[in-house]
Amino acid sequence: MGKQTSPKFLLYLFAWVMAAILCSSGLQGYRILSEKAKQQRTVTESILRWKKSFLALSGTQDRWNRTFIQTSSARDMRTIKNMLDLNAYGLTLDNEAIAFKSDQTEVLSNAIPLKLKKVCLVSTGSDMVLKAATYEQLLAGYVKLSHRRDIFIDNVSIVGDKQVPEAVISDFCIYLRS
Numbered sequence: 192m193g194k195q196t197s198p199k200f201l202l203y204l205f206a207w208v209m210a211a212i213l214c215s216s217g218l219q220g221y222r223i224l225s226e227k228a229k230q231q232r233t234v235t236e237s238i239l240r241w242k243k244s245f246l247a248l249s250g251t252q253d254r255w256n257r258t259f260i261q262t263s264s265a266r267d268m269r270t271i272k273n274m275l276d277l278n279a280y281g282l283t284l285d286n287e288a289i290a291f292k293s294d295q296t297e298v299l300s301n302a303i304p305l306k307l308k309k310v311c312l313v314s315t316g317s318d319m320v321l322k323a324a325t326y327e328q329l330l331a332g333y334v335k336l337s338h339r340r341d342i343f344i345d346n347v348s349i350v351g352d353k354q355v356p357e358a359v360i361s362d363f364c365i366y367l368r369s
C-alpha cells in the first residue's frame with residue numbers, strides 16, 4: 192500500500208495553492224488598476240492641454256470682437272463713417288455722403304463661414320473717393336488704412352490731375368461681425 196497523505200500536508204498544499212491564486216489575482220488586479228490609472232492620467236493631461244488651448248484662444252476672441260464691430264451696431268451711415276475714422280488717417284471723403292455699393296456677403300475661409308459680413312461702400316457713383324491735403328498724406332493715410340483688418344481695399348487709382356490729391360477706390364469694403 193502506498194503512503195497516505197497526511198491532513199497537515201494537504202492543508203499546507205491547499206494554503207500554498209490559495210496563496211498562489213491570491214498572488215496571481217492580486218498581480219492581475221494591480222496591472223489592471225495601473226493601466227486604468229495610466230489611461231486616467233492620459234485623459235486628464237489631454238483635458239488640461241485642451242483647456243490651456245481654449246484659454247489661449249480667449250485672447251483671440253477678444254481681439255476678434257474689438258477688431259470687427261457687430262452688424263447690429265452699424266445701424267446707420269453715420270455710425271459706419273465714425274467707425275472708419277478717416278480723419279485719423281489724414282483722409283476725407285470726396286462727398287460727405289456714403290452709401291452701400293452692394294448687399295452684405297458672407298465671408299468664407301476654406302468654405303467655412305467666418306461669421307463676418309463684407310459690406311462695400313461708395314461715396315460717388317460706384318467708387319469711394321478719398322482726398323488728402325498732399326500726395327504724401329494721401330499715400331500715408333491709404334497705407335495705414337489698408338493695414339486695418341476690418342477694411343478691405345482693392346483697385347486703387349491715384350488721380351494726379353486734380354488740385355486736391357485723391358484716391359479712387361473701386362472696392363472699399365468693411366467687415367462686420369454677424
